[in-house]
Amino acid sequence: MDISSQIEYALLKATTTEREIIDLCHEAKLNNYYAICINSAYVTFAKQLLDKTNIKVCTVVGFPLGATTTESKVFEAKKAIEYGADEIEMVINLGFLKSQNHVSVLKDICDVKLAIGDVPLKVILEISELNKNEIIKACEICLDAKADYIKTSSGFSKSGATFTAIKIIKKTIRDATKIVAYGDIEDYETAIKYLEAGADIIGTSVNISSGNRVPQNRNAKIFKKYLEANQKTTVLETNLTDNHQK
Template sequence: MNISKHIEYTLLKPTTTEREIIDLCYEAIQNDYYGVCINSSYVALARQLLENSPTKVCSVVGFPFGAMSTDAKVFEAKKAIEDGAEEIEMVINLGFLKSKNYVSVLKDISDVKMAIGNTTLKVILEISELNKNEIIKACEICLDANVDFIKTSSGFSKGGATLTATKIIKKTIKDAAKITASGDIEDLETSMKYLEVGVHRIGFNALLNKKTKKARPIS
């Protein structure tokens, strides 16, 4: 099975250079990946590089901690779309969630969703920081905010995707939203396990390609 169209090729390290973004986009085109996921400062460059390609540009906003003001996230999201982003990812406000300030969590997500209209919105839960009940509650809030995707992890916390947490997400949201599994997924075999439990996309760190040949989840 060729799973290229499920792959979100990701490069979000703060020291990412223009050359690395060029390489990222070239490899995404070459391997027919679904899209690239990058910081908002490089959206315009990526859009130019991918102009004649079906590969999508996804930009993160309020990244990686999700603790920025909602207004800041809204501004960054709108600017990213103006620069050519076709999908937006934001990290859920973990502090609000841990405080059980669910109204503020919902407002944070809803304001971004309203600001970007029909543009796809993904919300990163950061599952390594949450217990089962918090994952369920976060998913319920995301559904109330009409998000398009729920993503497991940012890659900047203490752990990435797990099958257990992914199954909890899937059981909670059913088919009301889609799932992106990201973090600690390094090969075809692992990717397939996530797709089998209902994941729609796999976040694949481009840096792994530079370190190990096994880290290419393509048949």
């Protein structure tokens, strides 16, 4: 079974380099994955690398804690779309949810969704921090806010997706929205089990396809062309500035 079209390939660590983004995009193209998920600083770069493909560029806002203000999340989301992001992922405000301040949780998600319009919104619940009732309530709020996806985890908490959580989410939302299972999914067999449990998309930081892992490919030519293009742009801008000053 080919699940490539259901894989969201993620690279969200703070130390991510341009070289790693090149590798990520190259592997995503080799496997024809559904999407990559990266920090917003690399969105424009990734869009260039994935030009003329159908692979989505997804980025995160309010990440990884979800404790930033709604205004900050809205600003991040709008800017990310300007840079070329195809999908937005936001982390739910766990503190508000734990405080049973459900109105603020709803407003947080609604404001981001309204700001980005038709651009798909994934809401990260961070299930390892929630009990069953809190997961159910969070899902109900996501439905009210018209979120397009509910995602299990950020990858920065105690643990990732669980089969129990996927079943709870699926029972709550039925087919009203989609589910992204993310975290601790590192092989094809596990991914299949999550899809069978109700997930629609598998988020993973490991390169998995139909039973095989594709080794990292170091595409030096792409990186060299990118650097040369940047250098030419810098030289051109300098010349234009000098001529203007004269």
